[in-house]
Amino acid sequence: CGKNMSKETVDTLGNQKKTNYALRADMSKEEFIAEVTDGLLPPPSYFPLNVKMNKEGYDHIDEVLERGTQQLSPDAFEAAANETGAVILDVRKAADFAKGHIPRSIFIGIDGSFAPWVGALIADTEQPILLVADEGREEETITRLSRVGFDQTLGYLKGGFAAWEAAGKETDSVKSVPASELEHVAKADKNTAIFDVRKPGEFESEHLEAAQSTPLDYINKHLSEFPSDQEFYVHCAGGYRSMIAASILKSRGIHNLVDVQGGYKAIKETSLPKTNYVCPSTLK
Known part of the structure; x- marks a missing residue:
């Protein structure tokens, strides 16, 4: 976590001393603190909720997976969304989401910076979630959600978005x-x-x-x-x-x-x- 983070995962101390804004040799401790905290954005709202979970406990991953891997037909999926107020989370590729998706669903692709954006944008770890995923990636998605405290996945759309289309359900797209x-x-x-x-x-x-x-x-x-x-x-x-x-x-x-x-x-x-x-x- 931090600001102006490099995309590189490794570096040398020598290069950091040349390029890192916060590693000037003449900095005092007070100046260093002021430098690295100036303009720093607030932490994501799910951080304190994770702290609360760590203190109070949480469901075992086996329970989370059993609940989340329920296969739901398009009708059952639609009913669950209406009855529970669940967020419909679509984790397919961006191009696939653009071509067609369930109206009012939220796209956060599993192949990108998935967990941080789920935490930042869904925020409430108690929020029920219904998944639209590519076949075979459902359990991976549920596990990765759980790693950042989102344990309330209620199931996923059996057959994916293709099944939703085949059932004649309403769809949307992004230009x-x-x-x-x-x-x-x-x-x-x-x-x-x-x-x-x-x-x-x-x-x-x-x-x-x-x-x-x-x-x-x-x-x-x-x-x-x-x-x-x-x-x-x-x-x-x-x-x-x-x-x-x-x-x-x-x-x-x-x-x-x-x-x-x-x-x-x-x-x-x-x-x-x-x-x-x-x-x-x-x-x-």
């Missing part, structure tokens, strides 16, 4: 376009609304001049900023977080959004105006 289309639209209309859901440090390091920062961690606090009278574009760094944001916005009744495929990595290859790059390690 998703390549960065080249955003480039074309934004050049034609200078008032194109673009929202960047990366972390503040990523945004400050480099961003589209026309983009507004609405970090995914606090997306619910930014709901009033998304326009209701025009189509708007959402992007992250690579496409994973923007699809999470899209699912949350749609679950809140905001449907006039467009996801940018490939995120800022793809946007950098366009000619859209961007701010000058600033090394993240120099940001406070």
Whole structure:
């Protein structure tokens, strides 16, 4: 945990002394504390709930798995969602979710930074959850949820999203376009609304001049900023977080959004105006 963390998993002390903003040789203890805590975001709301569970106890993993691996037909799945107020959590790939999903379901892909985003966005460890997953990954998902305190998985959709479609149930989708289309639209209309859901440090390091920062961690606090009278574009760094944001916005009744495929990595290859790059390690 921390701010301005490197993506590298190993490094040398020599390189850290050269590049780490908090490892200046002349720093006092007080200066070090001030440096590493300045601008630090609050901890996710599920942290204290995990502390509470660790003190008071929790269900054995066998109980969690037995409860969570209940196979539910589309009708039973729909009834469970209506009767329990469960969050429908779709953990498939972002592209699959974009093509089709259960209305008001939340996307957090199992192949991305799954547990941290579940903790940050679902937050309440007592929240009942119903799963939509690729076949064979249900138990893995339930286990990984449990590792961060989310033990209330009630079951999963037997046959996955394909079974939901085959049953003739209502579906939804996310409009998703390549960065080249955003480039074309934004050049034609200078008032194109673009929202960047990366972390503040990523945004400050480099961003589209026309983009507004609405970090995914606090997306619910930014709901009033998304326009209701025009189509708007959402992007992250690579496409994973923007699809999470899209699912949350749609679950809140905001449907006039467009996801940018490939995120800022793809946007950098366009000619859209961007701010000058600033090394993240120099940001406070």
